[in-house]
Amino acid sequence: MDPNGPVTLRTSKFITNRLLQRKQFVVTITHPTRANLSRDEVAERLAQLYKSEKERVVVFGLRAKFGGGVSTGFGLVYDDEEAQRKFEPKYRLIRKGMAEKVQKPSRKLRKERKNRAKKFRGVKKIGASAAKK
Structure with a gap:
């Protein structure tokens, strides 16, 4: 397994959601020589692809296909931080470090x-x- 092997990102079912001020899509990652990619690394590559800040990109639901080499998940690219804070679920904001977890x-x-x-x-x-x- 080559840790810096070739990686391809392909998006499908792309929708520009004006109501929620974001772009949303299914992301398919091909990584034949790697075990998987971190959510952070995928967000970084998607930010480059859609000319956005890395902080505005949210990646979730990543699942590796049986046999490896391919993963699929969901991606969201928010227009601005305000929209992200307004529409993103609290647990994902906590995951991103944009909100504090309530200790109970x-x-x-x-x-x-x-x-x-x-x-x-x-x-x-x-x-x-x-x-x-």
Whole structure:
């Protein structure tokens, strides 16, 4: 396996989506001598292809074909950062480093807290649902 072997990017089902201020397409990557390409590397190459900033390109859903050599996925190229922040799902913004992940207590802890609060009414309910010391 040659780590800097030939790589071909081909886009299909190309749509210029004016409503969501982006270009969207299916990307097919041919990499016969490589295991796969990183999402970051694909985004870099697509940015060159569509004359855009690397930060505006979002690549997701990459899947390698059985037997290797070919991968397919989806690509989006946003017109500007504002549109990207507005229309892109939060988890993908977090992945890109454009949003902060909300840290919340574990699911089990939240459920225990909720059930503890069920036993009380009024002001005591607030105290019961507060974190234990």
